[in-house]
Amino acid sequence: MSKFFRIVALLLVVCAMLALAFTGYEGKVSINEENTDVASKESSTDDDGKVGSTPDGKEPVEIVYTCWGNAAEKKSTEEVLKKFQEKYPWIKVKPIIIPNGQYDRKITTMVAAGEQLDLSQLESASIAYPLAEQGKLMNLKEVAVNDTEMPLSSFVPTGLYYLDKDTIIGVGTGMEVFNIFYNKDLFAEAGVETPPTDPEKAWTWDQFVETAKKLTIDKEGRNALNPEFDEKSIVQYGLNIPKWWGVWGNFIYSNGGDYITEDGQFGLSKPEATEALQKIADLIHVHHVSPAPTAEKGLPGTDIALQTKKIAMAVDGQWVHLALDSAKTNFGSGVLPKLKELKTQAVTGMLSIFKGSASPEACWQLIKYLNDPAQDLTLYRNGNLMPVAIPWLTEQDKLDQWTKGLTSRPDGYVEGIVGMLLNYSVPTPTGTVKNFSRIIDVVNAALDKVWLGQQSAADAMKEAEAKVKPLIQSRRERGNVNGDN
Missing domain, CATH: 3.40.190.10 (Periplasmic binding protein-like II)
Structure with a gap:
């Protein structure tokens, strides 16, 4: 595996790594158990076995979420998705966690077989853009256009992946620049x-x-x-x-x-x-x-x-x-x-919604959840990630929560690293070439x-x-x- 691919792989497991903050699990998990149902149990069922609406009035939906990671990341991903479903009981998430070296091949096979795919982590150059050019990925503007909680405009511009000037096929999962x-x-x-x-x-x-x-x-x-x-x-x-x-x-x-x-x-x-x-x-x-x-x-x-x-x-x-x-x-x-x-250069992994998804709204809710430091700050405070949401990079009260008084964030970090991202960064060439x-x-x-x-x-x-x-x-x-x- 090339150094480039290893670094991109590190970025693409960000969402799974975020989940580590939610669990202290240290046991062994088989990475061959790819399909794991961690659905919450809030959905009601009537006497005929039909699934009814949830307490908040939303009709229940199921989405397939794919990401990659090792055994520990598999378990922790399940834990964070469980918490997500507690917050959004109308969304049932079926995670498929795939070992790193098998990821592109597995996704390609699933697409060819017509299997359900809703939301996926994707590496931009090797698989995301080829899929987008085949018409497989959704324009995120279609699902996020009316969002006021975390609109696309709240993401760092260099963390958005464009297919063309009118089509955004992915959003970042934690920003990285060089220094x-x-x-x-x-x-x-x-x-x-x-x-x-x-x-x-x-x-x-x-x-x-x-x-x-x-x-x-x-x-x-x-x-x-x-x-x-x-x-x-x-x-x-x-x-x-x-x-x-x-x-x-x-x-x-x-x-x-x-x-x-x-x-x-x-x-x-x-x-x-x-x-x-x-x-x-x-x-x-x-x-x-x-x-x-x-x-x-x-x-x-x-x-x-x-x-x-x-x-x-x-x-x-x-x-x-x-x-x-x-x-x-x-x-x-x-x-x-x-x-x-x-x-x-600004580099980041990306999250994309498949055009065939029957529940793009639910997918967008999960994208926002995984990109919201308010859900857990551990991987931001320990030095691993920078947020992709602009408010967490510009508003002092939010900046202080993941940068102030930490040995992982040396003197001048906000000025020199966050400032570089906001004012001097260019998009990764994987998304422009x-x-x-x-x-x-x-x-x-x-x-x-x-x-x-x-x-x-x-x-x-x-x-x-x-x-x-x-x-x-x-x-x-x-x-x-x-x-x-």
Whole structure:
């Protein structure tokens, strides 16, 4: 499984993870028991066995909800759905929890067989957009247009997935952006200024590189600014930038580039993109502040690498706050450096309603429930998630509930991370570039030589262009929630 797919998989289990807050269950559950009926018992039955209306006057409905997860997540998902049904006794939810590696195949099989599907977690590039293009997914504007409790306009714009400017096929399940994480102790020992949290004071690329040099140390204790520094005996890297599009894509946008240009050309072969890619490669082979691919494979994840002082800084996703805090790392986070302008990609899993559902209203109620931090704040307070609902990102009383006085949310978090999401984020390319999965596979293969220092970014992307051109299907238009453009 690719690093991209693993990260997306992490995002897509958000709804199941949310349920962990509702239960202390620690037992064993068979993941083969996919169909589980956790219907509430509030619906009344008359003497003829017919299901009657619920106390609130709603006619009972049943919806099938699919998500993926492991055995523990299966049980906790059932628990949160039980609580949901206690609140909405007219809705019976039939959950199907599918192991991660089998998910797309199972959904595809169910669709082909005409089995009931109402609400599903979906990964945008690999399955959601192919299904939408087959006409299988509902335009959420149709079900949410009159909602005053949580209208589509209350969701972060970059958390909405558009099929075209008038059609929204999915909403996010917890927002994520990218930023710099660092070990505070290493910065203090070196007497180096920490990354800014104010987006208006973001480092330039040169300041970023200079700081990384001060924090890259060889076995003799010399940093990368020392003329006698030995790049072959590095014991502490100043920086690590993982080599997947979720990370390096931020700097493509920051330099004014794109994956696919507005006129449908291969954007990664343009100077704005190749310059950004080359700068990242130069961190390895010119500045010697970041590990080569072979050395990077030997590093643990960002949380352990920072905790054990293998690296001083890392560019990674917002979700790393949870792991760093759990490891009791003395860490901080700051905004990304900028090239031409400050940008970050916003990524999130998505929830979609199938067009064939007989109960889209019930599905929408469940979407809102799973995206409402008021139901439980645990996974927001522990550093894992950011809300997708704007009020929870902008209203001080709500912000304080999941950010204030917490080690999982270091100083400057609201300004530097929430602020980046609201003011400097761009939608994930999986939702804006048609045929993204196939295109990025070609790009990643070409970039291997760049990260190894065997080819320039410009030459590699020029060679990739010939293979990518037949795959390009233009960009997706994004409208607004009211359909006014």
